[in-house]
Amino acid sequence: MKFFIDTADLDAIREIKAMGMCDGVTTNPSLMAKAGRTDTDALLKEICRVVQGPVSGEVIALDAEGMVAEGRRLAKVDDHIVVKVPTTYDGLKATAALAADGIAVNATLVFSASQALLMAKAGAAYVSPFVGRLDDVSEDGMQLIEDICQIYENYDFETEIIVASVRHPIHVVESARLGAHIATIPPEVVRKLVAHPLTDKGLAAFLADWRKLQEGR
Numbered sequence: 001m002k003f004f005i006d007t008a009d010l011d012a013i014r015e016i017k018a019m020g021m022c023d024g025v026t027t028n029p030s031l032m033a034k035a036g037r038t039d040t041d042a043l044l045k046e047i048c049r050v051v052q053g054p055v056s057g058e059v060i061a062l063d064a065e066g067m068v069a070e071g072r073r074l075a076k077v078d079d080h081i082v083v084k085v086p087t088t089y090d091g092l093k094a095t096a097a098l099a100a101d102g103i104a105v106n107a108t109l110v111f112s113a114s115q116a117l118l119m120a121k122a123g124a125a126y127v128s129p130f131v132g133r134l135d136d137v138s139e140d141g142m143q144l145i146e147d148i149c150q151i152y153e154n155y156d157f158e159t160e161i162i163v164a165s166v167r168h169p170i171h172v173v174e175s176a177r178l179g180a181h182i183a184t185i186p187p188e189v190v191r192k193l194v195a196h197p198l199t200d201k202g203l204a205a206f207l208a209d210w211r212k213l214q215e216g217r
Contacts, residue, residue: 001176004054004162004184008035008043012187013050024054026106026128026162026184028084041077048078056106056126058084059094067094075103082125084108087115092122099123106162113147120152120159128184131175132165141165142174149179169193 002023005016008031016022025047037043044057057077059070071083071094082104085091095105099122106126107119111134116127129148131141148161160181166172169192172183185193 001180002182003190004056004182005190006031006164006166006184006186008032008037008047009187010035010043010046010050013047016187016190017050021190022051022053024056024082024182024184025051026056026084026164028056028058028108029060041074044074044077044081048080051080053080054082054104054126055080056082056084056108058108059086062086062088062090064090064093064097067091068097071098071103071105072101075101082106084128085124087111087119087127092118095119095122095124099125108164111144113144113151116148116159116161117151120157124159126160126162126182128162128164130165131163131171132167134165135167142171142178145175145180146178153179 003021004024004026005013005022006026008027013022013025032040044055048055057074059067061067061070067085074081074083083098084106085094087107087110098105104125106128107124108128110116110127110129119127129144134141134144145163162182162184163175163180164184166183166185166189172193175183
């Protein structure tokens with residue numbers, strides 16, 4: 001499974017990249033605003049230099065013509081850019097047009113298997129089902145991942161599944177168990193993935209025993 005990091009924070013990206021845990025990055029207008037950067041294209045370019053892998057930048061337009069124009073502009077920022085397009089009727093049109101140009105598209109805000117099927121047929125390189133937001137409204141986000149994995153396997157779609165809106169380590173583990181290609185993970189969840197109280201307890205015991213050995217020398 002590949003890990004994308006869901007942030008526009010360059011320091012966090014560098015840190016996780018150094019750990020070997022960053023295969024790509026996903027951003028959106030909210031994350032850009034949180035990073036405090038208004039020069040969004042320049043920030044995307046910097047992220048691409050660090051990651052040297054897929055970096056998703058999102059269109060703002062809502063109509064197909066506007067999405068295509070914006071997507072073509074974003075694609076020129078760097079060869080690693082993936083254009084995030086909303087999963088709407090116009091988004092389908094834009095995805096087909098951008099894919100025909102050889103531009104990789106990440107279909108964002110996917111909340112149903114039917115949306116994932118349509119975006120794969122339109123030529124999206126990635127689809128991003130938002131599991132955490134489904135859980136928030138008492139729907140089963142992980143069931144959606146299982147359904148999409150099955151559909152894509154049935155028809156050999158090349159579209160990769162990016163599990164998005166990841167809230168906790170179980171989302172990541174279940175996604176890997178189901179066979180999703182990618183999880184896009186906030187930096188704080190990466191830290192939670194490695195943490196376990198028994199690891200901390202065991203390490204503390206080893207160090208305490210080591211100190212006793214040194215005191216007895």
